[in-house]
Amino acid sequence: MPEEKPIVDPFKPYRGRFGSYERLPETGRDRDDILDELSIMADEENARWKNGRISGTFYHAGEEHREFLNRVFSFFSHVNVLQVDLCPSMSKFESEIVSMTARMLNGDKVRKANPDDEICGTVTFGGSESIMLPMKVYRDRGLVEKKITAPEIILPLTAHPAFHKAGEYFGIRMVLAPVNEKDFRVIPAEVKKLINDNTVAVVGSAGNYPYGLIDPLDELSDIALEHDVGFHVDGCLGGFILPWIERLGYRVPVFDFRLPGLTSMSADTHKFGFGLKGNSVVLYRNLKLRRYQFFQMAHWPGGIYASPSMTGSRSGGLTASTWAAMVYLGEEGYLKATAAIMKVADRIKEGVSGIPELQIIGDPTFLISFRSNDVDIFHVNDYMISQGWRFNGLQNPPAIHFCVTMPQTLVPGVADRLVEDLEKGVEYARTMTGKNPRSGALYGMSGTVDGRSQLVQVLYGTFEHLFRV
Numbered sequence: 001m002p003e004e005k006p007i008v009d010p011f012k013p014y015r016g017r018f019g020s021y022e023r024l025p026e027t028g029r030d031r032d033d034i035l036d037e038l039s040i041m042a043d044e045e046n047a048r049w050k051n052g053r054i055s056g057t058f059y060h061a062g063e064e065h066r067e068f069l070n071r072v073f074s075f076f077s078h079v080n081v082l083q084v085d086l087c088p089s090m091s092k093f094e095s096e097i098v099s100m101t102a103r104m105l106n107g108d109k110v111r112k113a114n115p116d117d118e119i120c121g122t123v124t125f126g127g128s129e130s131i132m133l134p135m136k137v138y139r140d141r142g143l144v145e146k147k148i149t150a151p152e153i154i155l156p157l158t159a160h161p162a163f164h165k166a167g168e169y170f171g172i173r174m175v176l177a178p179v180n181e182k183d184f185r186v187i188p189a190e191v192k193k194l195i196n197d198n199t200v201a202v203v204g205s206a207g208n209y210p211y212g213l214i215d216p217l218d219e220l221s222d223i224a225l226e227h228d229v230g231f232h233v234d235g236c237l238g239g240f241i242l243p244w245i246e247r248l249g250y251r252v253p254v255f256d257f258r259l260p261g262l263t264s265m266s267a268d269t270h271k272f273g274f275g276l277k278g279n280s281v282v283l284y285r286n287l288k289l290r291r292y293q294f295f296q297m298a299h300w301p302g303g304i305y306a307s308p309s310m311t312g313s314r315s316g317g318l319t320a321s322t323w324a325a326m327v328y329l330g331e332e333g334y335l336k337a338t339a340a341i342m343k344v345a346d347r348i349k350e351g352v353s354g355i356p357e358l359q360i361i362g363d364p365t366f367l368i369s370f371r372s373n374d375v376d377i378f379h380v381n382d383y384m385i386s387q388g389w390r391f392n393g394l395q396n397p398p399a400i401h402f403c404v405t406m407p408q409t410l411v412p413g414v415a416d417r418l419v420e421d422l423e424k425g426v427e428y429a430r431t432m433t434g435k436n437p438r439s440g441a442l443y444g445m446s447g448t449v450d451g452r453s454q455l456v457q458v459l460y461g462t463f464e465h466l467f468r469v
């Protein structure tokens with residue numbers, strides 16, 4: 001394997017190359033000079049993923065699409081969505097983003113099931129907010145309607161950390177349910193066992209981040225109905241691609257508002273919605289639930305204040321460009337993109353299945369994770385890194401995943417190359433048995449209690465480092 005060049009500080013590669021600012025420059029800089037400098041950084045950073053070797057992260061790679069969204073952004077970049085009287089375009093865009101997302105996720109079925117229900121939602125700044133807000137909703141509903149003062153929410157071990165962030169921020173106890181060792185989806189019977197008088201909601205994913213898998217949502221829906229608790233499906237990752245995967249004829253379990261017990265769902269426009277970063281949607285089964293999300297302060301000296309979500313001022317540019325992405329692509333555009341993504345994903349699945357040392361986890365669609373009983377998967381990952389690939393490392397059990405997005409569809413032969421490199425990676429891993437892998441080196445340590453707390457200190461230290469000039 002080629003030796004990696006020694007890197008002094010991978011987080012600060014521009015130190016010494018471009019000027020640094022600890023304070024405002026005394027006089028402003030030349031615009032062209034600034035643009036030149038930024039275009040160098042952008043070009044270099046874009047080259048990292050445009051070859052199709054990066055898992056997830058960059059969802060749409062079409063330059064024309066990005067230029068179109070940037071143009072739309074520029075019309076409203078200075079607009080604050082909160083000032084509704086000054087920019088009525090924003091409520092048009094937001095209500096339509098919510099409505100289009102709701103219809104895509106079978107929101108029209110809720111009224112047919114119960115005439116008192118009405119699908120609704122809000123736009124948020126991203127997946128984490130679209131998860132955290134409904135957690136607050138269930139906490140507040142539990143207090144108001146059931147006098148629950150120590151709320152608990154039950155979620156799969158594999159659910160996204162944003163749920164735990166909500167638990168920490170909003171004082172909710174997050175109770176973990178184990179996943180099945182065979183198919184890696186949450187075990188409904190275990191969820192049921194964990195329900196008590198303080199439970200305000202249960203959670204499932206469609207699909208989850210580690211494995212891209214869909215939990216047994218139909219069973220979770222029944223449990224939620226039986227115990228009269230909320231049921232949130234995290235569709236941040238899958239919400240904008242699973243509907244089209246299903247439409248293409250793949251076998252996909254029901255994951256949306258067709259589930260009678262589903263009370264809220266998150267779906268990220270800034271992932272497979274192919275909008276710009278900083279935008280997502282959260283949907284609720286009825287207006288009463290959404291009311292628990294709204295905030296008001298009627299007696300503030302600054303005026304009567306109300307806001308629908310966590311953020312105060314928000315960029316009109318993001319709202320407009322999300323709306324533009326959706327109406328530009330339409331059903332046809334999303335279907336076409338999904339077909340291209342699935343073609344690559346199917347080839348990767350087929351290729352990985354043909355490597356005896358690797359085992360695919362569960363029955364995935366667009367995101368493929370795998371582990372190994374024969375070699376250290378992080379040695380395989382080390383080899384892949386040396387070839388310019390970037391997989392995502394997983395733990396408990398050690399595994400890696402690759403999430404297929406649009407860049408892989410635009411570079412011919414990427415899937416074949418990935419499989420060929422994986423085969424070589426397995427060979428390389430065989431030669432490294434007994435040695436420590438370079439990637440995921442912390443995972444061995446993070447498997448112990450001591451290791452975990454050290455790792456957290458390292459991560460917090462990294463944040464502190466990132467905020468230094």
Ligand SMILES: Cc1ncc(COP(=O)(O)O)c(C=O)c1O
Binds near residue numbers: 205208209237238
């Ligand atoms: C399944 C899932 N849920 C939630 C999130 C959080 O989304 P965001 O990073 O936009 O806050 C992610 C992000 O990758 C995800 O994969």
